[in-house]
Amino acid sequence: MTRKKSSTIENVKFSERLKQILSETNTTHQELADILGVQRQTVSLYTNRQIRPDISTLALIGQHFGVTTDWLLGLTADRKKHPTATDELGLSENSAYKLMAYGKSRICGRVRKLSSLDMVISHDDFEELLETLDSAFGRCSEAFMAHSCGETEASGEQLAIEASDDLEGTRWTVITSAQYAQYLVYRAQQVFNRIISDLSEVEKLTDIMEY
Secondary structure (H helix, E strand, O other): OHHHHHHHHHHHHHHHHHHHHHHHOOOOHHHHHHHHOOOHHHHHHHHOOOOOOOHHHHHHHHHHHOEOHHHHOOOOOOOEOOOOHHHHHOOOHHHHHHHHHHHHOEEOOEEOOOHHHHHHHHOOOHHHHHHHHHHHHHHHHHHHHHHHOOOOOOOHHHHHHHOHHHHOOOOOOOOOHHHHHHHHHHHHHHHHHHHHHHHHHOOOHHHHOOO
16 A cells, blocks of 8 residues: 555656646647657646656656656756766667666576676777677668668669778678678677677686676
8 A cells, every 4th residue: 555655646746747847848748649659648647647657758758858757756856967978878768777777687686787798898899899780770771761762772883882891801792781781780790709709718708697
């Protein structure tokens, strides 16, 4: 019963803050529903103190209005979002939450740590991995946009010139942006495998299980 009462109080605080920010920004229930990808009735339930959104939706509301989730929940009077590591890195609140949740979870009674991720990021080839993935996503976007708009992708000759340095010494042949993206994903896999191999060789992976 106590938990239910506490939850009701939290719903009231969230409802009041949400109605306040909607009023200040002249945002309708339907407009917010479209932003969140939910039904208008769901937003009405938020403002009527019936339910609260999940953490991902809450983060999206905060991101859209430029306020903190703590302010939305009535936990602080400071609505401004101060610069954080996630802002500097370009991570969403949802991504940051998932990392924190994983890092605080337990396995066999012991708290997990992100040691494995930390070692991968610290590796000299991590920047190459990110750059390769970024290029792959860019090529995928080009191919998707060209297909959606009914346009012709860059010519095979043009792509061959752009990819000449990447493909030198390989058996890959690039004709379309989609094929170039496929190659870049393959190359990213090779870089990642190299990182893991290096970490294994110096026996650092055993440290992960020691927490």
